[in-house]
Amino acid sequence: MRILVMNPNTTASMTASIRATAIAAAAPGTEILATEPLWGPVSIEGHFEGYLSAAAVLDRLATLDTPFDALVMAGFGEPGREGAQELLDVPVLDITESAAQMAMMLGHAYGVVTTLDRAVPQIQDRLLTAGLLQRCAGVRGTGLGVLELEEDPERTVEVIIEAARAVVRAGAEVICLGCGGMAGLDEKVAAELGVPVVDGVAAAVKFAEAVVGLGLTTSRGRSFAPPRPKSIGSWPLSTHLDLGRGRGSSCHTDFSAQTSDI
Amino acid sequence: MRILVMNPNTTASMTASIRATAIAAAAPGTEILATEPLWGPVSIEGHFEGYLSAAAVLDRLATLDTPFDALVMAGFGEPGREGAQELLDVPVLDITESAAQMAMMLGHAYGVVTTLDRAVPQIQDRLLTAGLLQRCAGVRGTGLGVLELEEDPERTVEVIIEAARAVVRAGAEVICLGCGGMAGLDEKVAAELGVPVVDGVAAAVKFAEAVVGLGLTTSRGRSFAPPRPKSIGSWPLSTHLDLGRGRGSSCHTDFSAQTSDI
């Protein structure tokens, strides 16, 4: 099966890191395809950028002509998933919900460590809407912005551990890494904390495999029925924007089959 | 003071109807400015269109060069408000929350009557996130699409009353009209039902006047801090789209001062 992993921002290095994590998590036979929007913010650190990204992700999905069996949305706490669920016939997994769900399989309560403090209420709201907040013992920021995560990896792990310890004291038995940009740091953090650490990208890839493996997909009967036919001005946006030559085909999308397990 | 009322879809007749309702609600001295996005769907009937509209509304706000003192977002149940709260220094009111809040001032429990059944969970989620769901006795669709509301006004009022009766039986003591396209129908519905009917556009205009009147605005300390400076590709979108000549300045925006009370 082929899973499309969508980095919601336009930073290619983050797409690459998310892609690597997804490949490491994928089962033999699962092909990972990673991409990002053709326009929009370089990182998402708030509602405004989240809403732009949601539209940019939907635009990317509307114009991508490669088939895939499931979509993994690799933004943490951002809006957009429900739109993709309407747009696509294949299942859509979100790393916020997937991280929380996997954490709930592993412990009684979980906590989330994220980037900036301003993202905390946004993440809590997504978990609330997803029906997954009840067993959340806390969401805590590290004070690092999304792109700062890559600057000094050692320092990044340190502040994640510090924030994680605080949510463990508040009752968390499992920690979720609350940013796509933290992909790949789970093991280092877990080694220090002594509790399981869930990487949302890895969790979502496994859940995508699970859902596709059972032949299931999004319920189309009510909330996520396909969009009704109607006129949408300038849609898809990227076909109306001057995005530079050849952008649609390169754009950091990585179509190479993953080979990590072979 | 000047209140900008934003119709989230691109249907000019709906902007006009929302504008008329806003003007009727406004106090003497309040100027109503009504507009709509420069691109996007002609109506919003689901998550996908809602997310497109959110970006289109933010785009419209980013490029509008007329000052205003408060924004009223006239979509019901759609996403986007938090983005505008980050983007703007002036207060932002949303007709979903405003309708519910005014209803809670008038009765113990309220109900919402909306368009299609598929919008029901979306509206409930917005009310949940807003912290206003506890006293909601029910949200119910009429089966009419957004643009169908205008087709046969008599039939529209009939089906609204029918749905409203069902939520009253479920405990609602006040009814909220759950679509910007229902603006102006409150009195006809109330006359039949015998309980107060709240038009969200009217409620939001009054609340905007209230907030501005007290010199208050959005808290900028955490959730709705201004966006951090960063690179956003193709932003603002409308300046990169070929939207036709002069579109930016006309576009069904109605700058005329409201005169209903003079």
Added chain:
Amino acid sequence: MRILVMNPNTTASMTASIRATAIAAAAPGTEILATEPLWGPVSIEGHFEGYLSAAAVLDRLATLDTPFDALVMAGFGEPGREGAQELLDVPVLDITESAAQMAMMLGHAYGVVTTLDRAVPQIQDRLLTAGLLQRCAGVRGTGLGVLELEEDPERTVEVIIEAARAVVRAGAEVICLGCGGMAGLDEKVAAELGVPVVDGVAAAVKFAEAVVGLGLTTSRGRSFAPPRPKSIGSWPLSTHLDLGRGRGSSCHTDFSAQTSDI
């Protein structure tokens, strides 16, 4: 329109201060009429006094022969509002709910600063019943009794700021002043905190203007149907009590039209 602002205790200086705040908040054309009960406690600092006050307020309403268009009840956390909603045909606003509702228009979560710690659960219960507790990040006492608030205004502002900082740390993005006796201190507190501060009296006056402005009033269909005709011994109480000559007509009620905006 004429708004009656009811101080729930019998302390005239507090009525005056509440009246001044209401006048400052009122729009041109809004007349503020402020009064207080004819009997009952000089301040309300608990359930017992709250229940006495509720009856005294209802008694005052039953005997007042001046017409008004809306009632603002200026006690914070006390019972009584629902009784007034049954008794009156005009809308009834309560400063507890109004402060919370306005705060929810301005930020994601709000906090309340009140007088004595013993009032904290009482306020939380009122917000719970009102369906407004979900987004409350905390209610915190200053340790000052209601009448002590007026004794040393500088110290009062200091302790309010200290308590407000604690609820901000707990996630509040907006602060509500949780006592009618704190009316007028909002700006000083806001200047120090850097987040919006809501004065419940001001908020309730604006919401009263909003509700009346739209021609709406309390739903009379279920919870707040008018009292059924029946025998009530010694009612209205004040007509059976020896309250001193002429009390019914003077009693610190201030009928003068507000002129602050002219």
Added chain:
Amino acid sequence: MRILVMNPNTTASMTASIRATAIAAAAPGTEILATEPLWGPVSIEGHFEGYLSAAAVLDRLATLDTPFDALVMAGFGEPGREGAQELLDVPVLDITESAAQMAMMLGHAYGVVTTLDRAVPQIQDRLLTAGLLQRCAGVRGTGLGVLELEEDPERTVEVIIEAARAVVRAGAEVICLGCGGMAGLDEKVAAELGVPVVDGVAAAVKFAEAVVGLGLTTSRGRSFAPPRPKSIGSWPLSTHLDLGRGRGSSCHTDFSAQTSDI
């Protein structure tokens, strides 16, 4: 021990009926003292009357010079209990909460059958505030007013059974009789329904015996600390009202020791 049972309205026949139920429930050695307010409504069917009654009950308590070991407040859904808890050093039981608590000892979910539909939200709010609503499967009115309950006892039992069946269908495994005026009907209703039926008066008497039997009483540390010393105009009200000669000592209070178990 001596338990004071307070009928919140002034109807002597209801006091007598409540007293009889309390005596039937009491253990040997428990003395039942039943009384009612000296003024106020003949029945309580809404918030307005409930608030008057709360003050009238507190007034009665403030002037009663007979010692007792626990108070049972026999109104269902009305306010007032917290005031009595502040005023008295002895424990205070309320039939609303006691009925719900006993029901929760007997089944997974319970339901309440009450008088008028307008009381339903009021009862739900009391249960919510008491922290007992989660396992409530429904509250349902019979359409009979409080004083109508006594008019045609056979019809009364019939409509109670009909309403009870509806809440059983909604998941209730135990039924609470939701009005002091239904005291004594539990067995007839239970015989028809096949599920336990809880009479709140009986439950509260047993719980009062339980609390007193363990030497426990209301926590005085925070919510229910004694009222602070202060001036309260015209208090206690009954000493300032012209209530007729000797009313304070007779007033349908029944001081006779209960003898049912001897």
Added chain:
Amino acid sequence: MRILVMNPNTTASMTASIRATAIAAAAPGTEILATEPLWGPVSIEGHFEGYLSAAAVLDRLATLDTPFDALVMAGFGEPGREGAQELLDVPVLDITESAAQMAMMLGHAYGVVTTLDRAVPQIQDRLLTAGLLQRCAGVRGTGLGVLELEEDPERTVEVIIEAARAVVRAGAEVICLGCGGMAGLDEKVAAELGVPVVDGVAAAVKFAEAVVGLGLTTSRGRSFAPPRPKSIGSWPLSTHLDLGRGRGSSCHTDFSAQTSDI
């Protein structure tokens, strides 16, 4: 009436201590019968032991041939109660729920002090399922294991007081002793804290007296209907186990009538 008090572990000294507390709480005329399972863990400090104990308790109940009028289950936070409710025709009280319910009669919010920190989420879950968590201000461990409680009584009281102070600071107005092994320590703890302390065993005995006194028992209509007739391998377990001679009749069961009040 005769109340069977079940210590869920096999430690006879704990049965004795629980029995003594039950006798001290019982009314004249109430006979206390205390026993423990015939097999299973010596103490319960987690889910695994809790589930074993649940089966061992049910086994004990299935083979006990002494009649009783109510069962008090003296484990705190462990599973099993619902099974006994199905198995028995008499009412079943649990000290977790009884402690919480009595605490809610005495104050606005309560807290629980228990043994090991690992039990905290387990207790919270039991209270959640029981519909009693809303007014719980906190559950806190002392760090002492169940059997360590008896080792140094003075130290035990000290650490209980320390933990209790923490939950009082968090808003608890009443403290519940959260382990059957803490039976009898309530007065010492209360004397230090100044708030009521509830011993669950004592509370459950009084509530058993209350329920039996009113002739009520578990609703058999749905959740707690009697088990359906079916084949259960090796049941009752104790009749298939080699438990030693005469174990079934002695086994630390204490049939002597309680005489504390005579």
Added chain:
Amino acid sequence: MRILVMNPNTTASMTASIRATAIAAAAPGTEILATEPLWGPVSIEGHFEGYLSAAAVLDRLATLDTPFDALVMAGFGEPGREGAQELLDVPVLDITESAAQMAMMLGHAYGVVTTLDRAVPQIQDRLLTAGLLQRCAGVRGTGLGVLELEEDPERTVEVIIEAARAVVRAGAEVICLGCGGMAGLDEKVAAELGVPVVDGVAAAVKFAEAVVGLGLTTSRGRSFAPPRPKSIGSWPLSTHLDLGRGRGSSCHTDFSAQTSDI
């Protein structure tokens, strides 16, 4: 990897059916090992049997000497999972939670169709404790007992569809089959309903693969720390029971590697 699937009752035909469903769901390379307790009820239809089964399952786990990488507990709504999580170092999945979690990946709200109506509150309680009830639109019984499910498969599918339609009307967008005995019926039901149908056994197998695939297991830090060393009488039970020769090694355990995908 090897997944142990535990049928909680002793009915071998049900173990076989659950095993077949698990095998069909398993990925290539996953070995399914299915077994059942050595003693206990032939089916679980209530709390009493559930608690017996919990102990019997733990007993089976304590004595099984075959290694496995994850446990799937195939009872729906029964207790026991937390005990296995303490006992084992490998992850433990439960079909109740797994079904709900997979359903939440596919739609906004889900519903559960189960056997007897008496199981409904039990299932709701498990979902509540698991933090998964918020998005449950309803749990509904078919009226068929567990073993009756196999009697007339056509009728079984019919009544499941009928019950499913009712929860769809209540808002469910996905249906969970709420009994291990319904394993394998998902496709027939889905074909009729037009919404996704989740088989809990299949979901749990996929989630076990996901968790094991990422090298994760239960958090051992708090709720699910290993049992403390202590004396447990007659444990493991099966070694003290006379269960017949060779039972421990045959007992319907099916060790054959699954070959469905080869």
